[in-house]
Amino acid sequence: MKKVFSRPKSLKNTAFHYCGGCGHSIAHRLIAESIDELDIQDRIIGVPPAGCAVIAYNYFDIDMLESPHGRGCAVATGIKRVLPDRVVFSYQGDGDLAAIGTAETFHAANRGENITVIFINNAVYGMTGGQMAPTTLLGQVSTTTQPGRSALLDGHPVHFSEILGQLPGTMYIERCAVNTPANVMKAKKAVKKAFQYQMDNVGFSLIEILSQCPTNWKMSPVEACRWVNEVMMKEYPLGIIKDSKR
Amino acid sequence: MQGNRVIGEAAIRAGCRFYAGYPITPQNELTEYMADNMRRVKDGTFIQAESEIAAINMVLGAAAAGARAMTSSSSPGISLKQEGISSLAADELPAVIVNIMRGGPGLGNILPSQGDYFQATRGGGHGDYRTVVLAPASVQELADLTMDAFDLADRYRNPVLILADGMMGQMSEPVEFSEPAPREYPECYVLNGMGKGKSKFIRGLILDAIRMEEHNWKLYRKYQVITQKEVRFETFWTDDAEILIVAYGTAARIAKGAIKRSREMGIPVGLIRPITLWPFPTEVIRSFAERVENFLVFEMNTGQMVEDVQLALGGIGKVQFYGRPGGVIPTPAELAKVIAYHVRKK
Numbered sequence: 400m401k402k403v404f405s406r407p408k409s410l411k412n413t414a415f416h417y418c419g420g421c422g423h424s425i426a427h428r429l430i431a432e433s434i435d436e437l438d439i440q441d442r443i444i445g446v447p448p449a450g451c452a453v454i455a456y457n458y459f460d461i462d463m464l465e466s467p468h469g470r471g472c473a474v475a476t477g478i479k480r481v482l483p484d485r486v487v488f489s490y491q492g493d494g495d496l497a498a499i500g501t502a503e504t505f506h507a508a509n510r511g512e513n514i515t516v517i518f519i520n521n522a523v524y525g526m527t528g529g530q531m532a533p534t535t536l537l538g539q540v541s542t543t544t545q546p547g548r549s550a551l552l553d554g555h556p557v558h559f560s561e562i563l564g565q566l567p568g569t570m571y572i573e574r575c576a577v578n579t580p581a582n583v584m585k586a587k588k589a590v591k592k593a594f595q596y597q598m599d600n601v602g603f604s605l606i607e608i609l610s611q612c613p614t615n616w617k618m619s620p621v622e623a624c625r626w627v628n629e630v631m632m633k634e635y636p637l638g639i640i641k642d643s644k645r
Numbered sequence: 646m647q648g649n650r651v652i653g654e655a656a657i658r659a660g661c662r663f664y665a666g667y668p669i670t671p672q673n674e675l676t677e678y679m680a681d682n683m684r685r686v687k688d689g690t691f692i693q694a695e696s697e698i699a700a701i702n703m704v705l706g707a708a709a710a711g712a713r714a715m716t717s718s719s720s721p722g723i724s725l726k727q728e729g730i731s732s733l734a735a736d737e738l739p740a741v742i743v744n745i746m747r748g749g750p751g752l753g754n755i756l757p758s759q760g761d762y763f764q765a766t767r768g769g770g771h772g773d774y775r776t777v778v779l780a781p782a783s784v785q786e787l788a789d790l791t792m793d794a795f796d797l798a799d800r801y802r803n804p805v806l807i808l809a810d811g812m813m814g815q816m817s818e819p820v821e822f823s824e825p826a827p828r829e830y831p832e833c834y835v836l837n838g839m840g841k842g843k844s845k846f847i848r849g850l851i852l853d854a855i856r857m858e859e860h861n862w863k864l865y866r867k868y869q870v871i872t873q874k875e876v877r878f879e880t881f882w883t884d885d886a887e888i889l890i891v892a893y894g895t896a897a898r899i900a901k902g903a904i905k906r907s908r909e910m911g912i913p914v915g916l917i918r919p920i921t922l923w924p925f926p927t928e929v930i931r932s933f934a935e936r937v938e939n940f941l942v943f944e945m946n947t948g949q950m951v952e953d954v955q956l957a958l959g960g961i962g963k964v965q966f967y968g969r970p971g972g973v974i975p976t977p978a979e980l981a982k983v984i985a986y987h988v989r990k991k
Contacts, residue, residue, distance in 0.1 A: 442838035446706070449850075456846035462836050464709045465848035467732050470702035473694070477706020477714070478836070480690040481663060485838050503702065506695035 407431035409440045411460045420620025422610025423452055425577040426519060426586070430490070431459065433591040437598065443486040444478055446471045450492040451525040469500025472507035475514045486597055488515040493534040494524045497559040504559070508603050511568030515593045516605040518560070521612040522631065529615035533557040536634050541615075556634055560607045564641040570602035572640040576609040578627035582637070601644065609635055648784045649814040652743055652807065653678035655791035656715050657686060659825045661741070663707035663714040665692040665700035669722045670755040671811035672745035676717065697722040701729030701742070708738040709847050711835035713795050713828070717743035719811070720761050721752055723769070730804050731770030734864070735849030739798035739830070741791070742776075743807045745814035748972035756972025757811035757895055762949035765808045766923040773861050775868045777805040777875065778922040780893040784818035790920075792825050799830045801871055808922060810945065812895040812974065868924075877920035878929055882908065886915030888939040888988060891930065891954050893919045895974070896943050902977025907984045914984055922950070930957040941965045941987055943980060945973070 406412065409431035415424040434440050440461055447455035449468035456463035466474040471489030479487040496504050496518050507514065523541055524530040531541040531548055534556050538547040548556075563569050571593055575586035586608055593604035609631050611623035618626060639645070646654070653675050656664070664683055666676040676693070683689035690707070694700035700716045707714040718726060723744045733740050746761050748754040765778045777797050779790040787809065794805040836847055851857040879897075882904055883889065892900040897918040907914045917933065919926050930940075940962055942951040951966045958964060967983045969975045 441840050444710075444836060444838055453850055454852075456848060460839075460844045462839050462844055463846040463848075464706065464836055465732075465736070465846070465850060466705075467702060467728050470698065470705075470729075473699040473702035474706040474709075476692070477663065477665070477703035477708075478710045479706075480692070480703075481688075481707045481710035481712040482837055502695050503699050506699065510692075 407435045409434040409460050411458055413457055415458060416454070417451065418614040420611060420613040420623055422521065422577045422608065422612070423519065425583060426517065426608050426610060427455065427458055429583070429587040429590050430517060432587060433594055434461065436591060437594055439486050439594065439598070442484070443488070444482070446475045446478070446487070446489040448489070448491045448495040450495050452490055452492065452519070453526065455490060469495050469498070470503050471495065471500060472512070472514070472516065473503040476507050476512050479512060479514050483513070486515070486594055488517060488594070490517045491519065492525065493518070493520045493522065493532040497533040497557050505563070508563045508605070509566050509568045511570070511602045513597055513600055513602050515597050517590065518605055518607040519610045520607055520635065521610040523612055523615045525612050525615055536630065558635070560605060560640050563605060568603055569605070569641055570643040571596050571604040572607070573642070574607040574609065574635060574637050574640060576627055576632065576637055578609070578611055578624040646784065646820050647674055647815065647817045648787050648809070649674035649745065650678045651784050651787045651820050652717070652791050653682060655788040655822060656741065656795070657682055657689070658822055659713065659792040659795045660828055661713045661715045661795065662686065662688050663690045663704065663712040664716065665694045665703040666717050667694050667697045667700050667722060669719045671747060671814050672717050672719050672743065675743065675745070675814070697725035698728060701726040704740050705729050705732055705736070705738065708733065708740045709736070709836045711837055715741040715743065717745065719745045719747045720749045723761065723764070727770030730776065731768070731772050731774065732849055733804040734768070734774035734776065735772065736847045737802040738847070739802050740804045741794045741798055741807065742804055744809070746808065746810040748970070754972050755811065757945065757974060758970060758972050759810060759894060759896060759945040759949070760970060761808065762922065762944070762946060765806050766925070774864060775923055777801070777803065777871060778808050779805065780808050780920060780922050781813060782894050782897045782918060784813070784816065784820050787813060788820050788822055792823065796826060797875065799828065801867060802834065803867070808894070810895050872924040875921060876924045876926050876929070878926040879918040879920060881916040881918065883915035883917065883933070885913050886937060887913045888941060888984065889933055889937050890914065890916045890941050890943055890984070891919070891950070892916065892943040893922060893950065896945050899975060899977055899980055900943055903980035903984060906977055906981040910985065912984060912988050925953045925957070927953070927957040930954060931959070934958050934961045938962050939965070939987065941967060941984065943967045946970045
């Protein structure tokens, strides 16, 4: 018999605490598979965020340094500048990256730090219970936008990947999703490519992953996956936003 | 050599290889010195960060990755760094943070002040922690204490603050740099990729209450050791003193001038100068109270260290306070008058 699927070496043998249907666990696996395939488990350092993935170090079997909320790109900058031959990535949610960490993310990108950012966009603050995120869609209900997000009162959904794409310092930015098997395969390719770019000293890369959050969206996992396709992707279309090597 | 530049040179000589900072007066020469001189050393990194928050978090990453790392700022910027300082303390990572204090609160002004004593000596950020606080009173001491700061940070895996003010940062004096001791920092604390070993993680989040409590007590025990071993102070003309001034940094320099004048007028006055503000020389001050009744605490603020002196004395003796906040630098002659007033009064 041929073994076709197993737990990646770079993931510990620990059950995820994530809710049923959550996209984080898929994103974790894609990162771990990429690490295994590139054979960099011994020299990669990850920076988990404050947010649902705050205890990612319980799952990844790699060196990790917790970052204060939003500061992932600054912390990763510090590590990478001291250890330029290691592979360094931050793993950040939409609130972490595009609200409280706006400045750190923007300027790390602008400096062209040779790091990789995995940006999980689920349009909501997950760990704190479903408040409005910078990426929350107009009309989307959250615990702090009960009538739905209003452009007038709450501002517009932030397209952070596109903003970073404007900066000469960024080398590779792609938006993916993990709501269908096909999208998962594409996301995996993007994550691996981003790490490969870093290993080739190309420069700053960011992979945005549209990630379902059935719990805070108050949907079933199946409905949540459908919502990513039918609603979220209209606001945040998938695809390569920037690839300096193309 | 100018004080701000001396800190930079001493840091580089001590093996600092990572500096991130953000412009703020009156410490800009330090940031500029690091920009110019980090490039001359192998593996040296200088980053002009987008904010003080980013700078301290870069230092967090660099410290975890095993570098001797430093950032510097002045009062309002140090407030912004508190998030990172709290994280460094929680994670037990070594780093050196320089505060060239200016007038406050708020944006205040850019003149020398000692208004950040409470913030520096009580942790400064959120949570139950302390930082070692070194208070230099000369340019030579800026050099020596900067070097010591890196050793202390490594030894206790804890952030160390250098608390000086705009006067210290801006003034120039002759300086000799001592030979730094070789760095002793165990490789096991460095996060540099798991290699062939087991994966490591560094974190401050401890969700379980009992484990969090254990961590708090562990830090507490470390702070107790620091309190026992690392208290530093200077005494000046204390042998026959009937009144003792307690002052640190720039205020202590002014006090020395005032003491010389007072002595010429026949007033037996001396000085206790805390060099470590935390740990505070509590025992030393208490032991002086066995034979001296009058203490005059002099600070360039409205009264902060005076509380620690009162705590040290525990109700014995008389504690007077003289303060000049807001960037005012009193002359030794002014302080001598204050001393004379208190002597006449008793």
